[in-house]
Structures are given as structure tokens and as C-alpha cells.
Amino acid sequence: MSTTDAPTCLAFSPDGQKIASGTACSGVTITDISSKSKYQLEMLADAHTHITAVAWSPDGQKIMSASPDHTIRCWYATSTHLVGPPFGGHDDLILAVGFLPDSSHAVSLSRDGELLVWDTGSGAITQRVTVSNAAQTIFVAALSVDSTLLVTSDTKGGVAWEIPKCARIAEIALPDIPLLQAAIIPNNRPRVVLAFGDKSFWTWDVNTGKHDDARFEGLDGDDIPFAMAASPNGKLLALEIDGDVDHPTHFYDIEGHEFTTSDMKCTHPFAFSPDGKFFAASSVPSDSKDGSSDLIIHSVEEASKLNAPRIQS
Structure with a gap:
């Protein structure tokens, strides 16, 4: 697999037995975790094979x-x-897509703040809502x-939305530090991890509006x-550091x-299986003779080293 065929986005099947990986030029590939067998979804000749979500x-x-x-x-x-x-x-780059619990409707969000709710059978748009302030671009979305x-x-702050009602359920004022990443903890009360440019992060409870402050240990001043x-x-966070060639993901x-996972080298995109047993990512290109990247799947137990974090003294 060349670097242009490297994974660009990942999604596990609900039973955690397969994973769909979007690529830069080969559409969507399905991988069976047990057998490692693969097959591709049918792409029409005029279709864009670069997959973003x-x-x-x-x-x-x-x-x-x-x-x-x-x-x-x-x-x-x-x-x-x-x-x-x-x-x-x-009309702008699509940042995220997802199915609603009934599987017959889906949502999609673009960078200009347009949120669409779809009927996946007919393709009809059943709801269109703008989820950004006027003339504001979405910088981070989860x-x-x-x-x-x-x-x-x-630039105005963070907002949590209940879908498909498209109702604001919580807002949070952000510090004067760039918010770079957000991740939702799936199987718990609604909590969101917000990572900032100074290596700090908040764990935001959208029900109470409160947040806990913490910092990612072991990062240098230039680590972004x-x-x-x-x-x-919510017990394991995967974080890729921009420009860290030797150890990109912590x-x-x-x-x-930080967990002591120095032997596990990988880069985004990331995905955890629904049962929390597996972690998927892209391999580090430099580990391959031809500079290629491929899908890699590890057990979460391996990633967390049996829950033995390295705590700095």
C-alpha cells in the first residue's frame, strides 16, 4: 500500500469484527480483523476515491x-x-458523517457549519441547520x-449539540489558547476531551457544564x-504529536x-472498537522500506500496557 493509499479515516463495525478504512485514492476498504481478509466497496468510474470521513x-x-x-x-x-x-x-469540506441509531437516517457536518440530516434510502435532506455562529468557520468538530x-x-467557544434535534445543550467558554482537538467519550455520561495548544486538556461534562483540567505529561515545548x-x-487517550517522527503517537x-508504549508506532487516523478491545491506526511510513503506510490493529491491552501508566515523579 503506497502513501496515497494510506488510511485517511476509520470506522469499526458495530460488532467490532470488521473495520472500514477510507483511503486517499482507493475508496473504502473493509478488513476482517480475525482473518485479515479485505474487500473494497464498489466505486463508480467518475467517483472521487479520496475519502475524508x-x-x-x-x-x-x-x-x-x-x-x-x-x-x-x-x-x-x-x-x-x-x-x-x-x-x-x-458547499464546503465535510468534516464528519455518522448514522443515527435507527440506521435509516444519517448526519453530516461541513466546515462552514452546515449540519444535514439525511434519509439514507432516498438521499433526501430532512433537516438543515447551521451549527456555527454567523460567518464563523468550524475549527474543531467531534x-x-x-x-x-x-x-x-x-472563535466564540465550544458548543455541544443534541442530534437530531439540533439543539444546543451546553456551551463552554474557551481560554485564549488554540483548541486543537476534541474527542467524545462514547460509552459514558456525555464527556468531551478538549486538547489545547499548550499541552493542557479539559474533560468537559456537558450535563453539568463543569470541566476538569489536566496536562499531557512528557511533552516538550514544541509538541503540538x-x-x-x-x-x-474513557480510560485511554491516543494523541498524535505533529512532527514527532520517532514516536508520533502517545x-x-x-x-x-502517559502509558509506556514506546514500541507501538502509529499515526492517525485512530479508531477504537465499540467493545473497547481493539485500537486501529495507520502505520508509520518510515517503518516500511518503500515508505508506505497500512492499517494496523492492536489490542487495547497492548496499547495501555496492562494499565501501567508511567507517572513522572
């Missing part, structure tokens, strides 16, 4: 992807055929695995958070203590 329906029957041409495609997961023609409706919680930020994901139980507990 991917999602798996809760019933396991459909897969959805977004492309840089502002379109969304939906496939039958088993037959690999398209459900219908591409969905159009966005969508929960079940697509019922969306977190966005712009580039990508982040949270395990379903693993932390929710208090910022």
Missing part, C-alpha cells in the same frame, strides 16, 4: 463515506453496492459514535497535538499520565 450503521448493514467534492455515498455493507446515487447538499452528540468550536481519540470507557489515561 467514513461511518458504519448501527445495524451493520450500511457504510457511508464523504469525499472532497462535498458528496456523500452510502453502500450496502454485505453486497458492497451503492444504495443510490451520491448525496449532495454541502461526532459521537451513535451520532446523537456533536461538539463544535469556533495533531490528532486524538478516546476509548469507549497514549494517556484521563488524568494525563
Whole structure:
């Protein structure tokens, strides 16, 4: 797999047995975790094969992807055929896609703050809402695995949205430090991890509006958070550091203590399986003779080294 075929986005199936990976030029590939067998979803000749976001329906029957041409495609997961023609409706880069719990509707968010709710069978837009302040670009966005919680930020602060009602349920004022990443803890009370440019992070409870402050230990002054994901139980955070070639991804507990995973080298995109047993990412290109990247899957137990964080004295 060349660097242009490297994973760009990942989504586990609901049963955690397969993973869909979007690529830069080969569309969507499905990998069986046990057998390592792979197959690709059917891409039409005129389709954009660069995938920017991917999602798996809760019933396991459909897969959805977004492309840089502002379109969304939906496939039958088993037959690999398209459900219908591409969905159009966005005028800017699509940041996130996801299925609602009924599997028959989906949501998509673009950089200009347009949130669309779709009927995945007909492709009809059933709801259109702007989730950013006037003339504000979405800088950071995170969508929960079940697509019922969306977190966005712009220069005015952070907002949590209940989907599909598209109602504001919480707001938070941000410090004068760039917010670089956000990750929603899936299987817990609604909590959001917000990572800032000074290596600090907040764990925000959107029900109470309160947040806990912490810092990622072991980072140098120039280390910038580039990508982040949270395990379903919130006990493990994967954080990629921009420009760190030797050790790009670090693993932390929710208090910022780093796990001793020096042997595990990987880069974004990240994904945790729904049961929290597996962690998927892209391999580090420099580890390959031809500079290629590929999908790698580790057990979460391996990533967290049996829950033995390295706590600095």
C-alpha cells in the first residue's frame, strides 16, 4: 500500500469484527480483523476515491463515506453496492458523517457549519441547520459514535449539540489558547476531551457544564497535538504529536499520565472498537522500506500496557 493509499479515516463495525478504512485514492476498504481478509466497496468510474470521513450503521448493514467534492455515498455493507446515487447538499469540506441509531437516517457536518440530516434510502435532506455562529468557520468538530452528540468550536467557544434535534445543550467558554482537538467519550455520561495548544486538556461534562483540567505529561515545548481519540470507557487517550517522527503517537489515561508504549508506532487516523478491545491506526511510513503506510490493529491491552501508566515523579 503506497502513501496515497494510506488510511485517511476509520470506522469499526458495530460488532467490532470488521473495520472500514477510507483511503486517499482507493475508496473504502473493509478488513476482517480475525482473518485479515479485505474487500473494497464498489466505486463508480467518475467517483472521487479520496475519502475524508467514513461511518458504519448501527445495524451493520450500511457504510457511508464523504469525499472532497462535498458528496456523500452510502453502500450496502454485505453486497458492497451503492444504495443510490451520491448525496449532495454541502458547499464546503465535510468534516464528519455518522448514522443515527435507527440506521435509516444519517448526519453530516461541513466546515462552514452546515449540519444535514439525511434519509439514507432516498438521499433526501430532512433537516438543515447551521451549527456555527454567523460567518464563523468550524475549527474543531467531534461526532459521537451513535451520532446523537456533536461538539463544535469556533472563535466564540465550544458548543455541544443534541442530534437530531439540533439543539444546543451546553456551551463552554474557551481560554485564549488554540483548541486543537476534541474527542467524545462514547460509552459514558456525555464527556468531551478538549486538547489545547499548550499541552493542557479539559474533560468537559456537558450535563453539568463543569470541566476538569489536566496536562499531557512528557511533552516538550514544541509538541503540538495533531490528532486524538478516546476509548469507549474513557480510560485511554491516543494523541498524535505533529512532527514527532520517532514516536508520533502517545497514549494517556484521563488524568494525563502517559502509558509506556514506546514500541507501538502509529499515526492517525485512530479508531477504537465499540467493545473497547481493539485500537486501529495507520502505520508509520518510515517503518516500511518503500515508505508506505497500512492499517494496523492492536489490542487495547497492548496499547495501555496492562494499565501501567508511567507517572513522572
